[in-house]
Amino acid sequence: MSEALTLTDVPRLPRGVRLRFDEVRGAHVLLAPERAFDLDAVAAEVLGLVDGTRSVSAIVDALAAKFDEDRAVIEGDVVAMLDDLAKKRVLDR
Amino acid sequence: MNAALPAPIGLLAELTHRCPLRCPYCSNPLELDRRSGELDTATWQRVLSEAAALGVLHVHLSGGEPTARADIVEITAHCARAGLYSNLITSGVGGALKKLDALADAGLDHVQLSIQAADAGNAERIGGLANAQPQKMAFAERVTALGLPLTLNAVIHRGNIDEVERIVELAVALGAKRLEVAHTQYYGWAYVNRAALMPAKADVDRSIRIVEAARKRLEGRLVIDLVVPDYYATYPKACAGGWGRRLMNVTPTGRVLPCHAAETIPGLEFWSVRDRSLADIWAASPAFMAYRGTDWMPEPCRSCDRKERDWGGCRCQALALTGDAAATDPACAHSPHHARVKALAAAESAAGEAPAYVYRTIGGAGGDDRPAPARIPEGAAS
């Protein structure tokens, strides 16, 4: 069992996982082996900040600056989402 | 229905039927396409561009052995240019390793490597090719060395069901991120070999328990996808995600099928990419229209609340087992044929010694005087 994601982790998309805008369906998708994750606007925003240099906490900062939402709420959502993707082996850290 | 017609998300590109292996569970048709009839590079490139425009996200470069095509690198590069996610489905033998670096450079996204068993001798007996296992191991090592994500695919049957635990260990040792433990689906050569391949129910149950335990133990390291065997199931699978809803399959010669076994259904009219665009075929090909949606369904599917979940199961399996492609898939407990399918599986798997394999070969299964596998013997059980 792997450990849960922490705020100091620096997530990145590994080779073979790509964020893409799907013109036909008008939405972002995360393409991975045998899978395509449909992303809503917020999820696409989060993954757009995953660049292999920002830490989880820097990603939360960037979102908190942009959206009018409690930082703790954003943090909880971001950690849960990225942790889930890491468990599915489509996010490295 | 066009307003509600979803765009396809996946394209299975069967680039060639040529393959150095001869797996008796191969889902390719018995009449394999010959090299002389294969689509050329330019046509494949056009098809891939059309697929991207139509909404396809994933392209599965398959076969046969796709690296047997001289132009596999060009085709892969074209996927990358079109923004398509490319998945190479390979046996890893023959010329595959020599082309791998160039494929990675061309933008290949993912590799799915088949293994026949964890034990080399057993694997080579099943695949019908000596010295295949070391080639596969070297291939897997190079995939991960190049930083490409690796999925291992093991088709499970009577001849390797005792090796599931070892297959999981092998996937971990090779650095795979995903493992597919896929119980055999009985199409093509697998249907001919069904009596040799059918595992016993107790062994199936044990293999599922092993996978479930391994999933927990390896969470975050290895994702394991399990395809459960239809003949012992309660409900069928949504074949290809529902007929004409998600997938298109292009054969080596350019015929476009709703699923890879669809040519076994007599009377269906398939259109070819040589004559029409992929968009036209998706929207209006008679084969795609035949079982799309729910209007074609008989009872018990018609009034079943799962009909938009599994879409009535697999048409090819319905045909193979009941003689009627429009019947409810007998893998379903609501099918009047269900009990007899289970009895058939039990009887075949209980045979003391499994029959010898009919190995996959170009030129069909002809020349072998074995009778065709049983449909459902009337009155076998109920």
Ligand code: SF4
């Ligand atoms: S199942 Fe075996 S014989 Fe068939 S294409 Fe795959 S590797 Fe080749």
Ligand code: SF4
């Ligand atoms: S009756 Fe038809 S729709 Fe209902 S579960 Fe069975 S196969 Fe699926």
